[in-house]
Amino acid sequence: MNKHESLILTNATITDGFSFLIENGAVEIENDRITQIGKCNDLQNPDVETIDLQGRLALPGLLNPHHHLYSALATGLAPIGPIENFTQILGNLWWHLDQKLDEESIYYSAVHGLLQSVKYGVTTIFDHHASMNGVSGSLAIIEKAFRKVGLKGLLCHEISDRMGESAVQAQVDENMEFWAAHRQDSHVQGLLGLHANFTLSENTLVSIQKQKPAELPIHIHCGEDCADYQYCIDHGYAGPVDRLNEFGLLSGESFLAHCIHLSEKDYELIREIQPVVISNPESNANNNVGVMDIAKIEKYILGTDGMTGNILGTMRSHFLQRNGKIDQPLDILFRYPAEIVQRFFPDAGALEIGRRADLAITDYIPVTDINLDNLFYHLIFGVQGQPMYMTIADGKILYQGGEFKNFYEYETLNQIKHVADKLHRKYYE
């Protein structure tokens, strides 16, 4: 880890993504904090280590609000059966994989997924974990990976009846115990992870309703596939959001991923209660489950759902999928994520004096006019979802010029490969 106490990043175009953009700008960082933001000429100090960013575009550290780090070593795995529809994709790939995870593969999946996120400027991740044959203690293993890599996060374990109702309590306990032990933590906190309505029986939701403290938010897949919607209709509800609301699980603090197959009542509830809605356009395309109706859900943010660690690339896919018609894209990328990160980490989440220094320095040097009105197009056509030049979290340089500063990359990569190989062999056994 670099030992500097003070650092000046100079000669950059600096923006928080929605309220200011400074050309020929500089940022001063002391320990983990941003202490000054201004013009290069005003922020010079020969006694402080200074890095010349040569005109690169500097952004706030990014948020990935829906990730599955446990899937980070899945690349190249073949499904064990047909994947004609969404439930087959779960059963014949993801649910089979997560049951093969052990302590070692949970840890190295997380490390690999986190490093792949750092490369793309992500400094905070909300992870939705599953390791059904190693539930207890799994979140502490992932926490270790977050602390090792140096990112902030919210962790949860998926609760689901898919292993039988008798297995549910251990999943509930893992979430509740982790959350209770990390409520004031400055880096890693907990949520209550639920898989989806269609794998949660009425009995299970009654039990969760009884146990869940009001201030513990849920993180759930909601209306991802028509099977989820149909299950709720068949059980007498107006839709997936309505069912969560009927069990008292829905609040403005809830995280609902996907929100594709919903009823009019569901949309009304979202407008009224305002949970955080996370669209995952690349995953939705990959699973062929449809697209979220952005005319009906006005406020949302973007996640990757385990597909990649790349949020700007995900926005580029979203932009192209919607034929370039997205309202308030800078709010989706920067303003809303800043508000959400600050709910949990009040001194982080934005590129602002006094806050923790989380920065994503792109490898893009704008040569045409740049301002807040055209910034989004510089991101789509200039940055293009490419890896960052530098990623800084809590004032520490984690990645610079293609190298992870805190890792001997070759050594770490060999260990990850070794663990991935063992996991793949177990998967096919």
Ligand SMILES: [Zn+2]
């Ligand atoms: Zn997901």
